[in-house]
Amino acid sequence: MKVAILGNMNNNGFAIMRYMRDLGVDAHLLLYANDGVGSIAHFRPEDDTWNIERWAPYIHQTPIVNSLYNGLTGFYVLFTFMMAFKAFFRPTSEPCLHWISRRWALKALGDYDVYIASGIAPALFHRIGKKLDVFYPYGTGIEHLGAQEQTSRLPHMGAIKRAVTLKAMKAQKDGIRAARQVFNAEYSLTKDILDGMGVPFHPLTIPMVYTETDIDPALYSIDLADVLARVGQHHYVLGCSRQVWVRPSHMADDQWLRESKNSDWLIKAFAKLGKERPNHNLLLAISAYGPDVKASQALCRELGVDKNVVWMPKLARKELSVVARGACAVVGEFKCVDEMIWGGVGWEALAAGKVLVHSFRFAPGRYEALYGTPPPPVLAVSRQVDVYNHLVRIADDSEFLNEFGMEASRWFGRYCGAGLARRWLELIGQTEA
Numbered sequence: 129m130k131v132a133i134l135g136n137m138n139n140n141g142f143a144i145m146r147y148m149r150d151l152g153v154d155a156h157l158l159l160y161a162n163d164g165v166g167s168i169a170h171f172r173p174e175d176d177t178w179n180i181e182r183w184a185p186y187i188h189q190t191p192i193v194n195s196l197y198n199g200l201t202g203f204y205v206l207f208t209f210m211m212a213f214k215a216f217f218r219p220t221s222e223p224c225l226h227w228i229s230r231r232w233a234l235k236a237l238g239d240y241d242v243y244i245a246s247g248i249a250p251a252l253f254h255r256i257g258k259k260l261d262v263f264y265p266y267g268t269g270i271e272h273l274g275a276q277e278q279t280s281r282l283p284h285m286g287a288i289k290r291a292v293t294l295k296a297m298k299a300q301k302d303g304i305r306a307a308r309q310v311f312n313a314e315y316s317l318t319k320d321i322l323d324g325m326g327v328p329f330h331p332l333t334i335p336m337v338y339t340e341t342d343i344d345p346a347l348y349s350i351d352l353a354d355v356l357a358r359v360g361q362h363h364y365v366l367g368c369s370r371q372v373w374v375r376p377s378h379m380a381d382d383q384w385l386r387e388s389k390n391s392d393w394l395i396k397a398f399a400k401l402g403k404e405r406p407n408h409n410l411l412l413a414i415s416a417y418g419p420d421v422k423a424s425q426a427l428c429r430e431l432g433v434d435k436n437v438v439w440m441p442k443l444a445r446k447e448l449s450v451v452a453r454g455a456c457a458v459v460g461e462f463k464c465v466d467e468m469i470w471g472g473v474g475w476e477a478l479a480a481g482k483v484l485v486h487s488f489r490f491a492p493g494r495y496e497a498l499y500g501t502p503p504p505p506v507l508a509v510s511r512q513v514d515v516y517n518h519l520v521r522i523a524d525d526s527e528f529l530n531e532f533g534m535e536a537s538r539w540f541g542r543y544c545g546a547g548l549a550r551r552w553l554e555l556i557g558q559t560e561a
Contacts, residue, residue, distance in 0.1 A: 131155040131556070132238065134245035135194060136163040137266045138472050139176040139445055143338040144244065145186060146177075147549035157187045158237070160194040160247060175444030178343050190236040192252065195226035196272055196292070198233075199251025199299030230256040242556055248272050250303025251296065262556060263307040264334060268386070268468070269317040273300045276317070276387055280379045301325060309555060315467035315498060317386060330555055331499050335548040337475040343450065351440075352447040355413070358438045359454070364411040365485075365522060366455040367394050368440075368448055369473050370418030389461035390512070391420060392427055397515035399431035401523065408523045413438040413451065445472070452480040456529055457522045460486035462509045467494065475544060478504060481537030483529055485509060485518045501543045505535045 131153055133141040141157050148155035157173070164172035173187055174180045192198065228236070233256045237243070243253070244262040251272065253260040269275040274297075282290055304310065304322075310329040312318055322329055348356075372389040379387065398412050414424070416439045428434040443451070452458055458477035460470050466489045477484040488508035495503040507518040521528060541547070 129153055129242060129557075130240045131242045131244065132158050132240035134158045134190075134192075134237070134243065134249050135160055135247040135266075136171060136173070137168065137194075137246060137271075138336060139171050139173065140246065140264075140266060140334050140336045142173045142176055142183070142187075143336045144334070144549065144552070146183060146338045147335050147546055148553065149183075149186065150546065151549060151553060153553065155186065156240070158192075159187065159189050161189070161191050162193050162195070170442050170444055172444075176338070176446055178340055178347055178446055188238075192228055192233060192236055193226045194247040196248065196296035197226040198228055198248050199255060199272065199296045199303065200227065200292070201255060228252075234258065244556070246271070248300065250307050251299040252303070254303035254306045255299065260303070260307040262309050262311060262552075263304055264311040264332075265314070265318055266334075268314055270300070270304070270321055273297050273304070274317060274321040276379070276383050280383050284378055311552070311555075313469050313499065315469070316465045319467075332551060332555075333469065333475075333499075333544070333548065335545060335552065336472055337445075337479045337544070339449075339479050339545070340446070343446075348450070349444075349447060352443060352450060355438065355440045355443070355451060356454070359411060359413055359451075362411045363409055363456050363523075364413050364438070364454070365398075365457050365459055365519070366452055367391075367412060367414040367459040368417075368452070368476075369415070369459070369461040371414075371416075371420040371424045372418050372461075374420045374423050376419075386463070386465050389418075389463060391418070391424060391461070393462050393509075393512045393515045394459050395424060395427050395431065395433065395437075396512065397519050398436075399433045400516050401519050402433055402436065405520070405523065410456070410519070410523050411436055411438055413440055413455070415440050415442065415448075417442045445476070449476060449480060452476055452482060455480075455482055457483035457485055457507075457518075459515075460484065462487045462512075462515065464510075465489065467498070474504075474506070475540070478536045478540040478544065481533040481540075483507060483522065483532045484536065485515065485522075502539070504539050504543070505532055 131148060133145050135141050136159055145155045145157040242261045245260055246264050246266045250260055250263050265271060267275040304327055310327055311332040312329040313331055313333040369389055371391045373391040375384040401408055414437060428437050460473040470486050474484055474486055485507045488506045489510055509515055
């Protein structure tokens with residue numbers, strides 16, 4: 129079976145490809161033209177492995193842009209271009225630059241037995257008359273369809289841009305309906321949208337973290353070496369989620385409730401720990417990543433903890449995994465949304481065998497009912513005070529940290545990684561003609 133995985137947001141596609149090749153499948157990664165570019169420049173295959181030479185023959189660059197416009201027919205793109213020219217007396221080249229013809233799309237996609245994809249793939253495959261075997265969304269609410277970062281901007285768009293966006297969203301919806309299977313583990317907004325479309329899905333997470341242990345420190349970047357030097361021999365807690373907690377003006381309160389990661393909770397809990405337990409020996413290492421980094425740094429200064437916080441530059445995942453292995457615990461995000469599972473941060477912590485502090489709002493027995501596995505070991509957060517209580521235990525109980533970490537590693541080995549990839553392959557086998 130020859131498998132193509134189109135799209136590499138968060139290096140998900142690269143991880144899936146490696147797991148499948150380890151399991152004997154001739155899997156290939158097809159990169160979108162804008163994978164690993166701009167704000168996602170750290171999501172390149174070479175940022176997720178210390179041995180890119182091993183995998184390079186199975187990675188192929190395509191000219192396909194992961195863009196709204198690639199769900200639209202050529203007529204509609206041309207019409208939009210002409211309307212923009214008429215309305216503003218100047219052309220907007222964006223639709224044309226991001227659009228690919230059917231002929232060139234088919235050539236770029238090649239000839240594989242099975243296609244697995246994320247991003248704009250459903251709309252694109254539907255437009256060019258090609259069957260998409262598996263769609264797995266990477267964005268909460270589904271990228272190019274119901275992701276709130278997109279839908280919250282609709283009322284603020286001009287008439288032409290809004291019309292284009294709505295047309296492309298419909299194309300994405302039609303494409304998802306046409307896909308043979310959908311894999312999804314996000315049971316809040318994503319599930320709501322799929323249910324509203326009448327699209328069933330398999331409750332599967334993404335095997336997004338591929339672990340490597342044989343690492344030569346001589347390969348460390350200057351940034352990674354600097355971070356390791358700054359944390360030194362200290363015990364430290366790693367916070368590596370994006371800093372997202374200040375509501376932007378375009379987003380309503382109810383929308384923001386789903387979007388905020390409440391990143392300030394960690395900083396406030398750490399400050400409280402310093403006041404109530406001034407002799408604790410923890411440092412806090414935080415990724416300087418996300419729209420609210422400056423607000424978080426200002427909060428650290430305001431609360432007087434900035435000297436005990438190590439701000440890390442945006443590191444490649446392979447480098448962040450090195451930092452995670454040295455941490456006492458890894459802290460993710462604190463979303464106030466029921467039945468929402470984590471992304472890469474959570475899986476990276478479990479893969480590293482570390483205590484994970486993260487929002488985990490599942491009623492007793494509910495996780496097992498949804499996913500068919502025991503729940504992962506996690507220090508669950510529902511309220512701000514939970515973060516403080518977990519930090520106290522992390523600071524006080526080294527035996528607990530070791531036992532919890534070993535449990536996390538065992539759980540990951542059984543229900544994620546290769547085991548999860550096998551489950552994907554079992555279901556993908558059902559898509560073959």
